[in-house]
Amino acid sequence: MFKTWPKKLRNLSPASVVSMTINHGLQASSDAMAKHCADYAQALGIEHFSVKIPWSEPPFPEKPRPGQAFEEVGRRSRYHILFQIMKQAGADTLALGHHGDDQVETSLMRLARGTTELGAGGMRKVRRWGMGVNKEGVENGLGWAGVEGMKMWMVRPFLEVSKDRILATCEENSLEYVEDSTNFQPQLTLRNTIRHLLSKNTLDHESLGLELPPHIAQSVNQLQTALSSLESVDLDPSEGLEQLRSSVHILTEQVEDIENQVDSCLNRCHLPSPPATYLVSCRGLATIRNPLVKKSLVLRIMRYLSFHAWGSLRADADRRQKSVDQLVQNLWVPDPFAAKIAPFVAGGGVWWMPAVVGEKTLETCGAGVTAA
Structure with missing residues (x-):
């Protein structure tokens, strides 16, 4: 997370950096992982904020129960706290660690939920925070940022880097990291399911004998239909992650090019x-x-x-x-x-x-x- 820095340095590096850990408290190892992050930041001499989600305290909902879908509510709660910490720290930019494999998963998740080909371009490298990250946009509710959110930014510098490359870099330079074991449980979330299926180079969960919750199984089936209707690229899981990363990269670049064309069109057509x-x-x-x-x-x-x-x-x-x-x-x-x-x-x-x-x-x- 970058604190505000002078304009002359905006294209170089931030004046200072602080780090954050959001502890969801949804698994036995949550506290240990949060402590590891705080200790590592301290060892590096970086100011660190560690916050545990206060479930059931407004505007936060009740803590998700075992077996209950929590991906969306967890994300909304996490980003709500991140924004509050940014204001407290005087920061205007949040750097996120999403990598190339995350981008593939996000693209497929969006297609499973009925997005357009533009949405399949995945996450943006740089984007404005916006007034609200929730669907409702309820003022002062969970995820609400308001006008202040229009001055905040998110950056994702690793979107073109594969997870394997990041892990290899960590190993080569003796950089410590932790892995969330729940990320590898396919029945837990749609993202986990897609990650598991891609590791098998398929989206056919039935042929693998993989039993999924009904709502996740339905989304995977919808994804298979959506992939067949794509016009710009061929997202074929059987070709492996490297090929999928290349295809999604094409979609991402296509979105950037189209946005530039929209700028030109609106300048020409607006009355x-x-x-x-x-x-x-x-x-x-x-x-x-x-x-x-x-x-x-x-x-x-x-x-x-x-x-x-x-x-x-x-x-x-x-x-x-x-x-x-x-x-x-x-x-x-x-x-x-x-x-x-x-x-x-x-x-x-x-x-x-x-x-x-x-x-x-x-x-x-x-x-x-x-x-x-």
């Missing part, structure tokens, strides 16, 4: 708009051919107009393929009035409607959106 409204020229939209650029443009507009917290999935219509496809289908028509496109809401709390903003309809026909 002067009333407050809380964003107008784009139909003629300008017609020049966009790439279907992924269309989807990304729609998501960008929703993110900034939605009344849901910036950075929450709800602001992006949960990134559901069906919602995004509906928006693209209605927006990219030669003449929305001839097509009789009525005002509609397709997610994110954003109201979309055709609008005439000048005397000559064919020259100034635009598509307008406003927060509902």
